Amino acid sequence: MKILISDFVHVILLSRGTLYTGDADKFQADIHEQGSTFWALNQLNQPLLTFIQELLCKKVIFTTGTTHQAPEVVADVAHYFEAVYTTTQIGYSKSDPKSFKKLCLELECPPHDCFFIDDQFENVRAAQVAGLTATQYTTVTAAQSAIMQWYQSDTINQL
C-alpha cells in the first residue's frame, strides 16, 4: 500500500499573498481584524487536489498548524484525505525524522512506501532521512512530476 502524505498550508491551501503560520485561531483573528474573508485570503490548490484524487493510494495530511480545522475547509479536507495527523499528536516536529518514523508506524506503512510533500525544505529532508520519498513543493507541475515518479516506481523497483 502506498500512502501520499501532504503538508496542508502552502501546499493544499495556498495563500493569496498574506503569509501566516498555519494557526487557525490566529488566522481567523487576522481575517476578522482585516474585515476580510477566508477565501479572500486563501485558495485551495485545486489543480494539485484534482491530480492526487486520481491516484489509487491512501492520502493523508500531516500538518503543524490547525488551519485544516477551519470551517471553510473541513469538508474539503475530508473529501480528499482519509485522515489528518498533527505534529501535536505525533509528538515531534516535522523537521525531526522521528516524526516520520512515528507517523509511518501509526499508518502501519513502511517509510519507503510513503511519499511526503511540504513547502519547507527541512521537513522534506527529515522525511528523506526517515526513509520516505519526499519533495519540496514549489509549483503544481513540479509536484505532479515528483508524485507521478513515486507513484509509478513499482515497475522499476520490482526488477
Added chain:
Amino acid sequence: MKIAVISDTHDNSSAVTWIIKYLNEHKITIALHAGDIINPGMVMRFHKHYTGHLHFIFGNNDGERAGLMARTTPLENVSCHGDTLRMELAGRMIFMNHFSDMSQNVAQSGVFDVCIGGHDHQYRVIEGPSLFINPGNTVTKDEWLMQDADKESSFVLLDLDTLETERIMVSD
C-alpha cells in the same frame, strides 16, 4: 563531509564489525548500504554500535524484508529506503539501487550527482554525467569463492564536497 558507501556485506559479521569501528573512529556520521545485508540482525549491529546514521536499501538476497522493516522503522539511527534511495545529502543528490546495471544507467542521465550500486560485487568508480560508485563487497572469504571480486573486501569513503573517493580495504 565524508560519507561511507557500503554494499553486499552478506552476513559477514566480522567485516561489519570492522567497518562500524572504522566509521566511529573516523567520525563518519552517515553510511549508505546498497543492499544484500541478509540477516536483519546485521542492521541491529549498526543501530547499537554505530554512532552515525545508516541508510540502507534492499538487495536481491534480502529475503526477510518484513523483518528488516519491522526492526528498523522505529530506530532513530537506521532508515530503510526500500528498493531505491533518492535523497539529498550536503547539497548532493544521491541515487542508490542494489543493481549496478540500473544505477550505472541512471548515472548516464546526469540527474543525480552520485549513483551507487552493488550486486556484482565488483569495486569500481566511474566518472561521467553522474559519479557512479560500486564499493565492492565484504563476502566471507573461503577457498571456494566463486568470483575474483570476492577475494577483496572493501567499502568507499565519499567526500560530498569534492566528490573524491577513497577505497577502504576491510580487514576481516
